[in-house]
Structure formats: C-alpha cells, structure tokens
Amino acid sequence: MASIKLKGDTSGEVTISAPAVAGTTTLELPATSSTLATQNALGVRNLIINGDMRIAQRGTSSSSYSSGDTYLTLDRWRSNISTAGTWTMSQDTDVPIGEGFATSMKWDCTTANSSLSANSYLYATQYLEGQNLQQLKKGTANAESLTLSFWVKSNKTGTYIAYLFDVDTPSYRYISKSYTINTADTWEKKTITYAGDTIGALDNDNARSLDLLFWLVAGTDFTSGTLQTSWGTTVNANRAVGQVNLADSTSNYINITGVQLEVGEGASDFEFLPYDVQLARCQRYCVAYGGVGTYEPFGIGVETSGTNASIQLGLPVTMRGSISLTASNVGDIRVSDGSAFAAATAINIDQRGFQQVMFNATVASGLAATKACRLIANNSLAPRIIFTSEL
Amino acid sequence: MYKTTTNSFGQTVIIRTNTDGSTTSFFEEQDNTDYQEYLEWLSEGNTPEEAE
Numbered sequence: 001m002a003s004i005k006l007k008g009d010t011s012g013e014v015t016i017s018a019p020a021v022a023g024t025t026t027l028e029l030p031a032t033s034s035t036l037a038t039q040n041a042l043g044v045r046n047l048i049i050n051g052d053m054r055i056a057q058r059g060t061s062s063s064s065y066s067s068g069d070t071y072l073t074l075d076r077w078r079s080n081i082s083t084a085g086t087w088t089m090s091q092d093t094d095v096p097i098g099e100g101f102a103t104s105m106k107w108d109c110t111t112a113n114s115s116l117s118a119n120s121y122l123y124a125t126q127y128l129e130g131q132n133l134q135q136l137k138k139g140t141a142n143a144e145s146l147t148l149s150f151w152v153k154s155n156k157t158g159t160y161i162a163y164l165f166d167v168d169t170p171s172y173r174y175i176s177k178s179y180t181i182n183t184a185d186t187w188e189k190k191t192i193t194y195a196g197d198t199i200g201a202l203d204n205d206n207a208r209s210l211d212l213l214f215w216l217v218a219g220t221d222f223t224s225g226t227l228q229t230s231w232g233t234t235v236n237a238n239r240a241v242g243q244v245n246l247a248d249s250t251s252n253y254i255n256i257t258g259v260q261l262e263v264g265e266g267a268s269d270f271e272f273l274p275y276d277v278q279l280a281r282c283q284r285y286c287v288a289y290g291g292v293g294t295y296e297p298f299g300i301g302v303e304t305s306g307t308n309a310s311i312q313l314g315l316p317v318t319m320r321g322s323i324s325l326t327a328s329n330v331g332d333i334r335v336s337d338g339s340a341f342a343a344a345t346a347i348n349i350d351q352r353g354f355q356q357v358m359f360n361a362t363v364a365s366g367l368a369a370t371k372a373c374r375l376i377a378n379n380s381l382a383p384r385i386i387f388t389s390e391l
Numbered sequence: 392m393y394k395t396t397t398n399s400f401g402q403t404v405i406i407r408t409n410t411d412g413s414t415t416s417f418f419e420e421q422d423n424t425d426y427q428e429y430l431e432w433l434s435e436g437n438t439p440e441e442a443e
Binding site: 206207304310321322323324325326327328329330346347348349350351352359360384388389390391 | 396398399400404406409411412413414415416417418420421422423424425426
C-alpha cells in the first residue's frame with residue numbers, strides 16, 4: 001500500500017495512504033483556502049438540534065405572542081419577549097431553493113412596536129446540554145473555535161446579532177457577533193466564527209450550559225455599549241449593539257433555517273439527519289401525544305377508585321431528566337374499561353422514570369377499583385398530553 | 392395559578408394552570424425548569440392553593 005508521509009516543521013506528522021483495493025479513489029480539496037471540519041467529521045457534528053426546523057411536536061403555528069419565555073412551536077427553539085410587539089411564530093415552508101430544506105422558522109410581526117422600551121427584547125434561542133459540549137474544551141488553553149452557519153431571509157435589511165452565552169460559569173460569559181441581511185426578501189447564507197474561550201469550563205452534566213441566541217429586537221439596555229465580540233463577562237449594554245428593530249412594522253418578518261453550530265473555523269454543509277433521528281433527538285426534551293387520531297390511545301392502566309385511573313406509558317426515548325406533564329382539552333379524553341366510559345376532568349403526573357411515566361386520570365364517577373382500563377381520545381383531535389424535560 | 396397536591400405515593404405534585412387552560416404537573420425536582428419557575432413565583436411572595 002503506497003503512502004505519503006508529511007512531517008511537521010517542529011513536530012507531528014500526517015500519513016496519507018492509498019486504499020488496498022483496485023480502482024481510483026479521489027479526495028477533492030476545496031478550490032479556495034479553508035479549514036476542513038475535522039472534529040466529528042464522521043459523526044454528528046451539528047451541536048444544534050432541529051436546525052432545519054423539521055420537528056414541531058407542539059404545533060406548527062403560535063399567534064399573539066407578546067410575553068413570556070417559552071417553547072412555542074418548533075422543538076428545541078425557545079422564545080423570549082418583552083415589550084417588543086406581538087408575533088406569530090410558525091414552522092414555515094419558505095426555504096432557500098435547491099438547498100435541501102423543507103421548513104424554516106418564521107417570525108411575523110402582527111402588532112408593531114416602533115418605540116421600544118430600554119429593556120425591550122425578542123430573541124429565539126436554543127439551550128445546549130453541557131455533557132454534549134465537552135469537546136469544545138472550554139476553559140482550557142485548547143479551547144475550540146465554533147462556527148455558526150444558517151440561512152436567513154427578511155424584508156428588513158441591516159444588522160442582526162447572534163451570540164453564544166455560557167450560563168455555567170458564575171459570572172455568565174458571552175460573545176456577540178453581528179451579521180448583515182443585505183437584500184430584502186432574499187435568502188442569504190451567513191457564517192460566523194466565534195473564538196474558543198479559555199475561561200470557564202462547561203459542566204459535564206445534563207443541565208443547560210451554552211445558549212445560541214438570535215436577537216430580533218433589542219432595546220437600549222442591550223445596545224448602548226460596544227458589541228462584545230470577544231468572550232467576556234456579561235455587560236448588558238454590549239450584548240446586541242447594532243441590532244435592527246424588527247418589531248417596527250407589521251410588514252416585518254424573518255425566516256431562519258439550516259442552523260448549524262460546529263467545532264472549528266470553517267462551516268461545512270448542513271448536516272441533514274434522517275427524520276426519525278432528528279425526532280428522537282428532540283424527544284429527549286419533549287414527547288407529545290394527541291392530534292393524530294380521533295380515538296388516539298394515550299395508555300393503559302388500572303382504575304384505582306370510582307374517580308381515578310392510574311395510566312402507565314412508555315416513552316419513545318430516554319428523556320433528559322425531570323419530567324413535567326402538560327395536558328390540554330382533557331374533557332375530550334375518556335377512561336374506558338369495557339363498561340364504564342368516563343370523561344377525564346384532570347390528568348396529572350404520578351411517577352416518572354426516564355423511560356416510563358405514570359399519571360392519574362381523574363373522572364367525575366363511574367370507575368371501579370382494580371379494573372383494567374385504557375385512556376383514549378373521545379372522537380376528537382383536540383386533546384394533547386405532552387411530556388417535557390426541557391433545559 | 393399553582394396548586395399543590397400529593398400523588399399516590401405521598402409525594403408533592405405541583406399543578407400549574409396555564410393561560411390556555413391546559414395544566415402542567417411536576418415534582419419538586421431541582422432540574423425541572425417548571426419547578427424552578429415555581430420557586431421564583433414563591434419567592435415573589437405568592438402562595439399555592441391546595442388541590443381539592
């Protein structure tokens with residue numbers, strides 16, 4: 001087997017070997033100078049989950065959003081707003097043509113705020129688990145750079161801010177970078193590289209450690225200083241300097257897709273994962289039932305009294321940690337045991353593991369202790385039972 | 392907005408009624424973001440109701 005050995009000027013060497021098979025194998029290098037993405041090159045290299053905005057278990061559109069820090073539609077993408085107009089956030093089918101994407105995250109302004117308060121803000125963010133970030137070597141002399149790439153489209157041109165926020169270190173460290181939307185109503189690809197941070201190791205656990213954050217609106221509390229383009233402790237005034245006010249007209253919108261955050265100083269092509277893999281990654285944080293069939297089953301269990309049924313359900317993946325249960329339109333869910341047929345009045349968590357949950361379905365009357373039962377939708381798509389273990 | 396109750400094993404369960412009428416129930420677990428919000432709500436001087 002033929003090979004070429006390259007020796008470094010001072011230390012180290014690289015060996016390039018031909019495969020021991022017949023035929024010609026071609027390794028094509030980029031036409032222009034760049035850094036190849038070598039970290040995790042053969043594995044999952046995108047630190048962002050659902051960067052192509054495919055998974056929306058909670059729903060595909062949420063309107064009248066004007067307050068709160070919450071997950072609206074797209075899995076893993078959290079929203080936070082204060083005195084920054086009113087918005088519809090949705091999973092949209094407007095995508096850059098020919099790039100392989102089917103969906104994007106859309107923000108559509110429905111009530112404008114052209115005179116922001118000092119502390120106005122609107123941003124979309126994704127929280128990342130510390131144990132998935134140890135390869136960044138943050139807090140060491142070998143801290144890795146990170147490169148963010150994404151597609152964006154808006155009617156409003158100008159400067160926008162995307163930043164990384166380390167929430168682990170006591171002092172909270174962040175780095176802000178700006179990008180420019182040059183042409184209205186046109187998809188543009190943006191690439192931003194953030195230097196590695198030699199201060200502040202990320203905890204190696206299942207808790208929130210690092211946030212990626214897209215600013216859409218920022219009041220003067222966040223814009224009156226100098227943009228902090230190097231890692232440093234939190235100075236609010238330096239967070240989002242230059243950010244346009246996307247809330248200043250009800251004509252305003254922004255679409256974002258293909259979000260990738262990877263180790264290194266170069267952006268590789270977006271890493272498309274199979275749908276089931278992307279869904280499973282999202283389900284570590286959120287599993288939603290309901291809305292699929294009008295008699296959709298929610299689980300089986302046993303009636304523990306005349307007014308309660310204990311239901312057990314296996315989860316499709318191991319969830320991150322503590323689990324919450326959110327139930328809506330429970331009146332359209334019934335406990336059925338072959339004879340009794342009782343509408344639920346409440347559904348609340350009773351026990352949880354990482355892969356199994358038990359919850360209680362309360363009814364007005366009609367059940368009998370020790371009878372087996374099932375929990376199903378009552379000819380309705382409305383009821384939802386959602387298990388969350390968000391960061 | 393918040394109620395507390397006990398589950399079938401005697402553990403405290405917190406139930407939040409959300410603005411859309413849905414309810415969210417969870418345990419007193421530090422790594423639960425709903426519990427962290429609940430603690431903030433308590434720190435503002437609020438008191439939960441007891442479930443019926």
